[in-house]
Amino acid sequence: MEWSLALFPALVAVAIVVVPGLIIAVAAGQKGFEALGVAPAISIAVVAISAILAPGLGITWSLWVPLGFSLLLALLAAGITFTARRLRFEDAPHRPEEQAVRRTWFSSGQAWAYGALVIAGILLTRNITNAIGNPDWVSQTYDVNFHLNAIRYIVDTGNASSLNVASMTAGDNPVEFYPAAWHAIAALILQLTNADVPVIANTMSLVVGAFVWPLSVIYMVRNLFKVTGPTMLVTGAITAAFTGFPLLLIYFGVLYPNSLGVAVMPVGLALLAQLFRAAQTARVSTVPAVFLGILVALGTALAHPNAIMSLLVMVVPLFAFVAGRQIVRALQRSVNPWVAALQVAGMAGLLWLIWFLWGVVRPPQEAGGWEPGQSQSGAVGEFITSNPVAMGHLWLISLLVLAGIYPLLRTRMVWLVASWAYIGFFYVAIRSMSWEDGRDWFTGVWYHDPFRVASIVPVIAIPLAVAAVDALVRALIAHPRLSALGKPTLVMGAIAALLTGGIAYGTQTATYMKSFVETSFWVYHPDEEAALLTQDEYDLLDSLNEHVPEDATIIVNPWTGAGLAYAMSDREVTAYHTNYSLTDDIEVLNQDLEEVLTNPEVCEVIERHNAKYALFFGHREVNEWINGPHTQQYSSLEYLADPEVIDSGQVAQVLDRVGGATLYEITACD
Known part of the structure; x- marks a missing residue:
């Protein structure tokens, strides 16, 4: 299957992540690139919140729900x-030197930004499609069972609420909150296109990684700095140069919701810098910054709590900087001391809130448990050389990041450098800190998982790299020989082309990038050693509907990938994920089929669930090297795999077999 066949789902995905948020951003007074850049983060909030509200109003999940909201x-x-405009407090408190840039629908600065978006989109599309390989391949990783089945589950139940999605695996237990914004968007794509679920999941990876992420980054750069046009264009190449994001989370996990949250983190960082007057340029007035910022924060949090906590950690130095600046201004008598005291108290309150949330918004310790995997000095080296989890040094990018420290300090953007160093502390902690030294307290928010922290490093590293490039561009423009040419447009264009082309070539052809893309490819490739689905198993799932009625349930072992029959073939299964709560009936189906001829209860359960079918996908299991085999928990399938059982003709028959993948029909209860 060619990637061109994923074009329509991709266009639908882009519309879903742009249109709702764009409507709101324009209504809040934003125009042009500023409206477009903030749109995806707001759209995620709209989708997630409306999905939670809809069931209570008796509304089935559809495109009209987020659009109406x-x-x-x-x-x-x-x-x-x-x-706010009528009462003249839209930009309060007002300072003359912080006059916001006049908002327009288009400008030369925005043209450079759109150019950067195109460059980043092309480079990232190339890397992501090559990393995934084929749009209908699944990530051969642990969590893909849940994510893909949840898309189908939302469509079938008409309920996309984060308070309900986990009911798919909860059994008879209470349903816990699960961030389902990603799944809600994917379910809308399924409703509107009827594309295959794996295609939709991979399309979402493409749209999040090659559109939402670069759009958010470019929005951040525009709202943090006063950069030249060539610098903005180079930002596109820089955005696509990191393996830490989006490629790392496409490779590892697979962490679809986390990826969605990280992709919009730069927007939150930019709005906070605008709100607290900590940027080089004022583009967003106070009232819109607060209103849109609340929605962006909700969107980031509902995409995944990891993302909002990562953002809050990242802005701790910003809040400290604002407090220190107000103290200095009060001492200089440029700000009323009482006003400054109130603002400092507010910053202290925000810092206390982050500390409080740090101990609350986290999974239980047993949900993580990653051990330290690097020495402290080695972890420091990985961070400085942009070498996420020791998967390849990004030498050119790391040099730019380090070079960006000086111009930022020189222009009093100290908090950005401090934020980069602060995230570096957490990266070093998650890679090297022992449990006795506080590993759970410092890293528990991320499940003690270094991949999750490595994925957020580019958010704060990119501004440093951009600052270095901007200093270089300004030096080149000011060079006497270039300024003597008297053709600024030509000079700017030449500088933009050379730097963008040079950085793009230097990073995209680097060994680390090519090897990382190739490594990711084999995580999706369905060869005979694939952890979830081999090509034989794909082929059997493709023909499943020819043999299994729509109202039937299939007995499966989800550790072997058979649970994906629900997502891929639209047939109910006994287990939608490897981690699920057993009911008594499901336990009978999983383990007691051997008693079908002697125990009437087994047939009663089979009839009650119409579970007359079973999929046996061999003994190869995902994460077997961590969790061990699960054949004992699914002894019914082992019983069916015994040739003597089928040869007897009393229990079941083979309906279809492709290589080692077999579909059985249980006939003992007929």
Whole structure:
């Protein structure tokens, strides 16, 4: 299957992550690239919140739910913005030197930004499609069972709420919150395109990684710095140069919700810098920054709590910087001391809130448990050389990041450097800190998982690299020989082309990039050693509907990939994920089929669930090297795999077999 066949789902995905948020952003007074850049983060909030509200109103999940909700929020945004303008406090407190840039629908600066988006999109699309290989391949990793089956589950139940999705695996137990924004968007794509579920999942990886991420990064750069046009164009190449994101989370996990949250983190960072006047340029007024910032924070949090906690950690130096700046201004008498005291108290309150949330918004310790895997000095080296989890040094990018420290310090963007160093501390901690030294306290938010922290490093490293490039561009423009040419447009274009082309070539052809893409490819490739699905198993799932009725349930061992029959063939299964709560009936189906001829209860359960079919995908299991085999928990399938059982003709028959993958029909209860 060619990637061109994923074009329509990709266009639908882009529309879903842009349109709801764009409506609200425009209503809040944003225009042009500023409206587009903030749109995906807001759209995620709209999708996630409306999905939670819809079941309580008796509304089935569909595209009209987030669209309708976005119109309501747009009316609210327009009302708040209009009132603030009439009362003249839209940009309060106002400082003359912080006059916001005039908002326009298009400008030369925005043209450079759109150019950067195109460059990043092309480079990232190439890497992501090569890393995944084929759009209908699944990631051969532990969590893909849940993610793909959840897409189908939302469509079947009409409920995309984060308070309900986990019911798919909860059995008879209470349902816990699970961040389902990613799955809600994917379910809308399934409803609108009827594409195969694996294609939708991979399309989401492409749209999140090659569109949402670079759009967010470029928005961040525009709202942090006053950069030249060539610098903005180079930002596109820099954004695509990191393996830490988006490729790392496409390779590892696979962490779809986490990836969605990280992709919009730069927008939150940019809005906070705008709100607290900590950027080099003022593009967003106070009231819109607060309103949009709340939605962006909700979108980031509902995409995945990891992402919002990562963002809060990242801005600790920003809050400290703002407090220190206000103290200095109060001492200089440029700010009323009482106002400064109130603002410092506010910053202290925010820092206390982050500390409080740090101990609350985290999974239980047993949900993680990753051990330290590197020495402290080795972890420091990995961070400085942009070598995520020792998977390849990014020499050119790491040099740019380090070179960006000086110009940022020189322009008083100290907090950005401090934020980079602060995230570096957490990276070193998660790679090297022992449990006795506080590993759980410092890293538990990320499940003690270094991959999750490595994925957020580019968010704060990119601004440093951009600052280095901008200093170089300004030096080149000011060079006497170039300025003597008297053709600024030509000079700017030449500098932009040379630097963008040089960095793109230097990073995209580097060994670390090519090897990382190749490594990811084999995580998806369905060869005979594939952890979840081999090509034979794919072929059997493709023909499953020819043999299994729509109302039937299939007995499966999810550790072998057979549970994906639900997502890929639209047939109910006994286990949607490897981690699920057993009911008594499912336990009978999993373990007691051997008693089908002697124990009437077995047939009663089979009839009750119409579970007359079973998939046997051999003994190869995902994460077997960690969790061990699960053949004892699924002894019914082992019983069916015994040739003597089938030869007897009393229990079951083979309906289809492709290589080592077999579909059985249980006939003992007929």
